[in-house]
Amino acid sequence: MRTALAFIFVFGLLTIFHELGHFLAAKRVGILVEEFGVGLGPQLWAHRWGETRYSVRLFPLGGFVRMLGEEEGTEESERSFRRQSVLSRLLVIGAGPVMNFVLAAVLFALIFFVAGVPAAGTRIAGVVSGQPAAIAGLKAGDVIVGIDGEPVRTWEQVVSGISRRAGQETRITVRRAGRELTFSLVPRPAEGEGGRGVIGIQRVMERYRPFLSLYWGARQTVGTTLFILVRLGQMIMQRAPADVAGPVGIVQVVGEVARTGLINLLSLAGLLSVNLGLFNLFPIPLLDGGQLVIISWEGLRGEPLGPEREGLVKLIGVILLLAILVLATYQDLLRLGV
Structure with missing residues (x-):
């Protein structure tokens, strides 16, 4: 239905x-x-x-x-x-x-x-209560800089690094208040998504004002048209x-x-x-x-x-x-x- x-x-x-x-x-x-x-x-x-x-x-x-x-x-x-x-x-x-x-x-x-639209970078907007990230101690505002010793600079790298580690102990390194901290956690398999690993973090989204939104909406339309x-x-x-x-x-x-x-x-x-x-x-x-x-x-x-x-x-x-x-x-x- x-x-x-x-x-x-x-x-x-x-x-x-x-x-x-x-x-x-x-x-x-x-x-x-x-x-x-x-x-x-x-x-x-x-x-x-x-x-x-x-x-x-x-x-x-x-x-x-x-x-x-x-x-x-x-x-x-x-x-x-x-x-x-x-x-x-x-x-x-x-x-x-x-x-x-x-x-x-x-x-x-x-x-x-x-x-809004996804912001650049790896800053965490929020953590979901009861999920691996929250249990391990990650907080909103943390900037993820490494996964199991591998540096990450984009959110796509974060998603890729966590997705393939479902059920495996993983070390997440973040920058908080000028210091680097490392947390250990185990990504859980996401239901209905091929078993990819998730830890319960949210990406920072940037919202635009109405007229600026229309401008970016037009740009997105042109970009989509050219891509097709x-x-x-x-x-x-x-x-x-x-x-x-x-x-x-x-x-x-x-x-x-x-x-x-x-x-x-x-x-x-x-x-x-x-x-x-x-x-x-x-x-x-x-x-x-x-x-x-x-x-x-x-x-x-x-x-x-x-x-x-x-x-x-x-x-x-x-x-x-x-x-x-x-x-x-x-x-x-x-x-x-x-």
Whole structure:
């Protein structure tokens, strides 16, 4: 149940914000938006405000925006989608993926403001009562400088050094009030985490002010986007293994992360929002990126593709998306050992 609710929350948030981008841009350029729907399937509730109908559907997965003129035979009105300029249509289509990047920046900023980001160094923020660190005598403010005689300078080195010593006596050297002290303890195996060793210490987190959080949220979004693009390039050039998650894999990851807390779930939602924004920009028919290419091509030619060519392009898009879905699902099943 927790996995299902978490998936509905994350996927619903991402898709609703995506559709909200299309909705706001369409309103801005003067297109008649006939309906903004939350969810899919049979209608549960609907109300008309102004010229737009707002509805809630039975299945809380995704959403949609229905604009006048998206389908053939409805472009007579000056406010239809197909009667707008090339620039206006590009703005409306591109606003969906852009909104996913905006959502990611906001989610990252919220995390930086509420929970903070890990600080550099090895200073202990706190110790958990009853755990090996507290029993041995470690205190908040101690700076870890060595593990079993090996110097450590980063928190990652601390985690690595302790993780592999589950059940083994370990000497932790800290700097406290200008003096170095050494404590002996035995890291306990963490439940459900492959038996890695833990001692019950917390890392120092730095919180940012609201506006600074937004700045770092935007930077995190840009950094995440660049990382994904580089990784994608490496997979295309066969310099890295193809690692694509499909629906099964995403549901599994969301469920696992949901059990670790809301902050981690929001962080995953931010990462998935960047992925969704990028994926929708791929030049594949039926995706926003494919529509951007088609509209640009129509602008260069000075005329639309025509029903037959447009139908063929959409068919190619369906085949490509199904192929990607099958490949991703196959890899998900391989990971699960099915």
